Amino acid sequence: MTAVNSGSGTPPVIAGRRVVLDNVSQRYTTDRGDTVHAVSDTSITVESGEFVCIVGPSGCGKSTLMDMLAGFLTPTQGTVTIGGEQVTGPGQDRGVVFQQPNLYPWLSVRKNVELGSKFRKIPASVRHDEAERYLKMVGLEQFMDRKPYELSGGMQQRCQIARVLANDPEIILMDEPFGALDALTRERMQVELLQIWRKRKKTVFFITHSVEEAIFLGTRVVVMSARPGRIILDEAINISDENGSPLGAELRSAPEFVRLRDKVSTAIYEAQGVTGMSPAQH
Amino acid sequence: MSTVAITAPDDKKRISTPGIKPKNRARTAGLRRTAVGLAVFAAFLLMWWGVTAAGLIKPLFLPSPGAVWDAAVQANSCRPVAAGAERLVCGEQNYFMWEHLIASLQRIGAGVGMAIVFGVVLGFIMGTIKPINTVIEPYLNFLRSLPPLGYIGLLIVWFGIGDVSKIWLLFLAAFPPVAMATISGVSGIRQDRIHAAQSLGASRWQVLTNVILPSSLSEIFSGIRIAVGFAWTTVVAAELNNGIPGIGGLAYISGTQLQTPLTIACIIVIGIAAIALDVLIKNLGRLLVPWHGKA
Numbered sequence: 366m367t368a369v370n371s372g373s374g375t376p377p378v379i380a381g382r383r384v385v386l387d388n389v390s391q392r393y394t395t396d397r398g399d400t401v402h403a404v405s406d407t408s409i410t411v412e413s414g415e416f417v418c419i420v421g422p423s424g425c426g427k428s429t430l431m432d433m434l435a436g437f438l439t440p441t442q443g444t445v446t447i448g449g450e451q452v453t454g455p456g457q458d459r460g461v462v463f464q465q466p467n468l469y470p471w472l473s474v475r476k477n478v479e480l481g482s483k484f485r486k487i488p489a490s491v492r493h494d495e496a497e498r499y500l501k502m503v504g505l506e507q508f509m510d511r512k513p514y515e516l517s518g519g520m521q522q523r524c525q526i527a528r529v530l531a532n533d534p535e536i537i538l539m540d541e542p543f544g545a546l547d548a549l550t551r552e553r554m555q556v557e558l559l560q561i562w563r564k565r566k567k568t569v570f571f572i573t574h575s576v577e578e579a580i581f582l583g584t585r586v587v588v589m590s591a592r593p594g595r596i597i598l599d600e601a602i603n604i605s606d607e608n609g610s611p612l613g614a615e616l617r618s619a620p621e622f623v624r625l626r627d628k629v630s631t632a633i634y635e636a637q638g639v640t641g642m643s644p645a646q647h
Numbered sequence: 648m649s650t651v652a653i654t655a656p657d658d659k660k661r662i663s664t665p666g667i668k669p670k671n672r673a674r675t676a677g678l679r680r681t682a683v684g685l686a687v688f689a690a691f692l693l694m695w696w697g698v699t700a701a702g703l704i705k706p707l708f709l710p711s712p713g714a715v716w717d718a719a720v721q722a723n724s725c726r727p728v729a730a731g732a733e734r735l736v737c738g739e740q741n742y743f744m745w746e747h748l749i750a751s752l753q754r755i756g757a758g759v760g761m762a763i764v765f766g767v768v769l770g771f772i773m774g775t776i777k778p779i780n781t782v783i784e785p786y787l788n789f790l791r792s793l794p795p796l797g798y799i800g801l802l803i804v805w806f807g808i809g810d811v812s813k814i815w816l817l818f819l820a821a822f823p824p825v826a827m828a829t830i831s832g833v834s835g836i837r838q839d840r841i842h843a844a845q846s847l848g849a850s851r852w853q854v855l856t857n858v859i860l861p862s863s864l865s866e867i868f869s870g871i872r873i874a875v876g877f878a879w880t881t882v883v884a885a886e887l888n889n890g891i892p893g894i895g896g897l898a899y900i901s902g903t904q905l906q907t908p909l910t911i912a913c914i915i916v917i918g919i920a921a922i923a924l925d926v927l928i929k930n931l932g933r934l935l936v937p938w939h940g941k942a
Binding site: 435436437454455456457459460461463465467469470471480481484485512514528529532534 | 837838839840842843844845846847848849850853857858861864936937938941
């Protein structure tokens with residue numbers, strides 16, 4: 366009785382599951398009959414608790430990769446496995462933050478955040494408190510009883526993030542979640558996200574257009590090439606400090622940050638260059 | 648100042664009252680609209696009265712407004728069978744006009760009510776399961792394009808001359824628009840909305856009840872409005888045979904008996920009832936779907 370759980374009040378760390386994309390491709394046929402290779406022969410292994418940022422030119426299959434992880438799309442080749450189990454559809458273990466807020470206008474802000482718990486039939490009082498906690502975290506406690514359409518775009522997006530976090534997924538998939546936010550809110554959300562990630566040890570996949578955001582947030586930055594989307598750079602990041610200070614001038618001018626930014630930017634530039642040249646080669 | 652020269656008198660008036668608060672201005676505009684509406688209506692009545700009073704058209708073809716009013720009053724009251732007789736005769740065809748109206752409303756209620764239940768369920772099935780949609784859609788379109796008068800005889804053979812065949816007719820006329828609207832509502836939902844719920848752990852049933860149903864409510868309501876409109880246009884056809892009591896039946900029978908004032912009174916009652924019901928459903932839809940057009 367005494368030997369187990371000596372001392373600290375922190376719960377035992379449960380070994381999370383490893384995410385493996387094994388030689389995954391996604392191609393589809395357009396209405397005009399053209400075959401598009403959105404993602405081609407991509408393999409990546411992500412350990413539990415990693416924060417993976419995915420960057421690359423528009424239309425490089427970042428979102429397609431995310432859709433396959435979420436289970437919205439089945440790869441046309443290869444497999445996506447989580448802890449050895451193949452992904453066959455969407456599930457509560459993978460929370461998705463979309464580019465659009467995707468809130469339900471017939472539910473109040475609070476009810477939107479409670480929705481995941483409601484699906485799992487968690488008692489109303491419990492999910493009530495949980496929702497409130499996460500809404501406070503994203504600074505929407507005064508708007509809990511409003512309808513989503515009464516909120517600004519940035520607030521709606523924060524509500525969506527609260528909804529996903531309150532559902533306590535093991536893996537969080539975020540597709541340019543901060544793209545629509547103003548600079549200040551964006552910085553705040555970045556810091557909040559890092560704190561949650563540190564506290565809860567979630568695995569995060571984060572798509573962004575901003576190289577700086579990727580380096581600031583990620584433990585790993587993955588650069589994808591233009592179509593067919595492939596991983597052309599997979600870089601471990603080791604600079605963000607424990608306090609999770611926002612993307613200040615100090616961090617931005619740190620030599621390691623500058624080196625990584627240049628490296629990632631160059632990779633993206635080269636990725637775009639390939640598409641720029643391909644028509645001439647035909 | 649060249650602007651003065653081109654300012655219309657009406658504009659001058661507006662410029663001269665800048666102190667009016669917006670709320671008052673809205674009320675003034677509303678009053679003006681009502682006044683214009685009443686004026687047009689009065690002009691219409693006056694023209695109708697003028698044409699009939701001048702004897703330009705025989706009363707059989709177009710009775711005067713007064714005659715129509717008298718017919719409506721008579722249809723809602725009791726009177727002696729003959730001058731000086733003891734026995735009273737009430738309303739028309741043994742029912743007051745409002746009883747005729749209630750009878751028709753009950754049929755419409757039953758037919759459209761069934762159409763809503765069946766149409767929404769069928770619309771959901773067709774909207775969510777593609778193969779079923781492909782198979783059933785042509786039949787739905789076929790039924791939709793049939794004029795109800797064309798198959799009322801068949802329904803009477805099948806279901807008899809009573810209310811059952813009438814309700815069937817109203818149901819068949821009303822359910823295709825409900826089903827079509829539901830299909831369009833269900834298939835018009837953004838994929839992300841469904842994906843978001845699935846990623847929150849929703850089962851198929853939970854997605855249906857928590858996302859698809861509320862998302863398509865607005866379209867379902869417009870379908871119901873169209874269906875009720877169809878039901879009104881069909882109710883006369885439904886009540887052609889053995890349609891008493893029934894406002895459509897009364898309109899038809901009075902026409903065949905050359906009681907044109909009563910026919911016109913019935914038509915006016917049908918029109919007003921239809922508009923009132925439409926306003927009711929529209930407001931109910933606004934109440935239940937307050938987010939329409941906002942998200």
